[in-house]
Amino acid sequence: MTEKILSDDFLWGVATSAYQIEGSPLSDGAGPSIWHRFSHTPGTTYHGDTGDIACDHYNRYKADVQLMKSLGFKAYRFSISWSRIFPNGKGKVNKKGIDFYDKLIDELLKANVIPFVTLYHWDLPAALQDLGGWANRDIAYWFEDYASYLFQRLGDRVKYWSTINEPWVIAFMGYMYGAHAPGIKDIFAAFSAIHNELRAHSKAVKAFREENIDGKIGITLSNTFHKPASNSQEDLSAAIIAHEFSNYPLFLDPIFKGFYPEHIKVLTNSYMPKGYEKDLDDINEPIDFVINYYSKDIVMSDKNEPLGFKNIVKPYNDELQTYSNFYTFLKRIQDVYDLKEMYFTIGGFDDDKIEADRIHDEKRIDYLKLQTDLIVRAVRDGIKLKGCFVWSLMDNFEWTYGYSKRFGIVYVDYKTQKRIIKDSGKWYSSLRGDSIEK
Numbered sequence: 412m413t414e415k416i417l418s419d420d421f422l423w424g425v426a427t428s429a430y431q432i433e434g435s436p437l438s439d440g441a442g443p444s445i446w447h448r449f450s451h452t453p454g455t456t457y458h459g460d461t462g463d464i465a466c467d468h469y470n471r472y473k474a475d476v477q478l479m480k481s482l483g484f485k486a487y488r489f490s491i492s493w494s495r496i497f498p499n500g501k502g503k504v505n506k507k508g509i510d511f512y513d514k515l516i517d518e519l520l521k522a523n524v525i526p527f528v529t530l531y532h533w534d535l536p537a538a539l540q541d542l543g544g545w546a547n548r549d550i551a552y553w554f555e556d557y558a559s560y561l562f563q564r565l566g567d568r569v570k571y572w573s574t575i576n577e578p579w580v581i582a583f584m585g586y587m588y589g590a591h592a593p594g595i596k597d598i599f600a601a602f603s604a605i606h607n608e609l610r611a612h613s614k615a616v617k618a619f620r621e622e623n624i625d626g627k628i629g630i631t632l633s634n635t636f637h638k639p640a641s642n643s644q645e646d647l648s649a650a651i652i653a654h655e656f657s658n659y660p661l662f663l664d665p666i667f668k669g670f671y672p673e674h675i676k677v678l679t680n681s682y683m684p685k686g687y688e689k690d691l692d693d694i695n696e697p698i699d700f701v702i703n704y705y706s707k708d709i710v711m712s713d714k715n716e717p718l719g720f721k722n723i724v725k726p727y728n729d730e731l732q733t734y735s736n737f738y739t740f741l742k743r744i745q746d747v748y749d750l751k752e753m754y755f756t757i758g759g760f761d762d763d764k765i766e767a768d769r770i771h772d773e774k775r776i777d778y779l780k781l782q783t784d785l786i787v788r789a790v791r792d793g794i795k796l797k798g799c800f801v802w803s804l805m806d807n808f809e810w811t812y813g814y815s816k817r818f819g820i821v822y823v824d825y826k827t828q829k830r831i832i833k834d835s836g837k838w839y840s841s842l843r844g845d846s847i848e849k
């Protein structure tokens with residue numbers, strides 16, 4: 412006997428982000444973003460790749476929406492480029508910039524694809540970086556203004572909003588390790604960035620509620636399963652600290668409870684901006700949902716490291732595979748913060764075999780099967796997962812890896828911009844909430 416696990420309104424979707432797919436970063440009055448500036452700085456990306464053309468989605472969005480429609484996806488998670496809307500980050504709106512998203516959203520709705528908008532996916536207006544970017548306290552107000560404008564302008568049609576995509580990556584890859592834009596290496600700036608991201612996020616959530624927008628708002632978090640390198644007390648503690656420092660507790664504790672996690676007090680007291688505690692009441696503003704993304708690594712205690720531990724393995728594509736870990740993560744998030752709604756973003760990897768016009772990517776299919784199976788089991792076991800977004804709709808600019816990594820379930824021939832649906836795209840498109848039965 413079969414039993415239906417997922418409801419018909421489970422959102423099977425795909426995800427992208429503005430700088431990674433749009434191309435034309437300076438067209439129609441847009442201002443440069445930090446990723447435009449960073450990728451144009453020699454030595455920052457593989458082969459000096461930039462997002463200048465990317466998937467040319469800015470000009471091909473209609474065909475891309477048709478592609479999503481033809482594949483039967485119910486939802487599309489994409490981000491808005493702040494510097495298309497406000498070329499200087501604040502002040503005067505660039506009408507042509509907002510027109511692009513207006514048209515994209517209308518096109519999606521016409522195709523029956525639900526728009527799921529991310530306000531910020533790493534491409535800060537360069538003009539705001541010149542003022543300190545996420546390390547400047549004022550960014551909370553700049554972000555609030557930007558978000559409010561979008562709520563007013565698009566809130567009649569967009570019902571799902573995520574404020575910031577993977578805030579940990581923004582702060583630490585961008586401000587501490589310097590590997591991502593803006594390329595800063597300063598631990599104090601990184602902690603200020605975390606704190607200001609939370610302040611900005613909560614101001615946007617409050618604005619959303621004040622505007623009475625008919626919809627839901629949440630945040631997208633990266634989570635890494637930190638396996639202790641050994642059973643020593645030091646490594647076990649390092650894994651706990653790494654978890655609280657880089658996973659959902661760092662964000663959801665302040666958002667839902669109004670304080671930073673217990674085990675990282677030493678870090679927050681050492682590196683956070685002075686007086687940060689005074690902001691915690693303001694940050695404490697519950698949200699409607701969380702989108703989760705997972706990976707795993709191994710953590711070892713190391714007193715010489717500024718954070719007291721080091722991540723000794725960080726497999727790029729090797730996701731958290733075991734059901735018990737996956738379930739425990741989601742169950743804790745659901746119970747500790749009383750969340751009624753969660754979404755999952757499935758990562759991916761590059762493993763394409765190209766034969767004429769066919770792209771065989773069995774490993775990606777196996778991976779997607781495994782991940783979707785985890786999702787179905789988690790829902791069966793009471794986890795309130797309401798949708799799943801595969802990263803990514805199509806191959807795109809993978810940040811410092813440039814175009815050397817292909818995460819798409821649709822192949823992009825960058826010379827011709829031809830899209831070719833990979834075998835994994837065909838497999839994923841055959842998946843429907845109502846067709847998954849266990």
Ligand code: IFM
Pocket residue numbers: 428431577704758802809810818
């Ligand atoms: O490409 C990124 C995306 O921008 C954020 N999440 C992880 C993806 C794969 O690395």
